Amino acid sequence: MRISFHATRVIQPGRLEFYVTATFAVIAAVLLVPLFLYDELPSIPAWPNDMPIHELTFIVIAVAGLFAVLTASSRLTAIIALGIQGFAVAVIFLLFGAPDLSFTQFMVETLSVVILTLVMTRLRLSPSDHRGLGQKLLDSTIAIACGTGFALFLMRATEASFDNRLTDFYNTYSKIIAHGANVVNVIIVDFRGTDTLGEIAVVMITGLAILALIRIRPAAALKGPAKTAKKKGART
Known part of the structure; x- marks a missing residue:
């Protein structure tokens, strides 16, 4: 019982920050450890010399926003x-050449900015970040x-041989069926x-x-009308 009690206190401290940190740390380990352990690191592609200026401009904007x-x-x-x-x-x-994905990204970013701003203003969150230097370093390292893990994993996946059977099926039968x-x-x-349907339900x-x-509504806002009503009742 004592072992389970102490294990529960360590694994489930009741802080959402701990759960999020642990989740992303495990994700990073799952992505990176097999790549290094089994020597499956992808080859880094060379930077294109003939990249158009408008593409380079938006890449710079994305990095600057980050x-x-x-x-x-x-x-x-x-x-x-983050929205920019x-x-x-x-x-x-x-x-x-991915207009459907671009449209989805535009919608997600617009809604994210609006929703995060509403949540921050309505919940009266602190406008600044009060984390210590150690916590910031830990969070940045995990991020x-x-x-890096997702980037290396996707690069390694694109290097593998591609099976066109499913693509050919969709191209052949999308109009027929x-x-x-x-x-x-x-x-x-x-x-x-x-x-x-499942994705729509989740959204x-x-x-x-x-x-x-x-x-x-904050507790203070709920108590305010009640106190006002009591004062009016006492006066009458």
């Missing part, structure tokens, strides 16, 4: 900078490890309609949870 998030003096500034960085990434998607000329739309709403539930969160 540094603005890291050096922001307030949470609101960080949220806005996301919009730059959406334009990059558009330039590289860099996660980003689903009667749709847009293969992407057919995949989303027909072949993988159940997945799309809807998340939106309802956020709506309930921003509609919470």
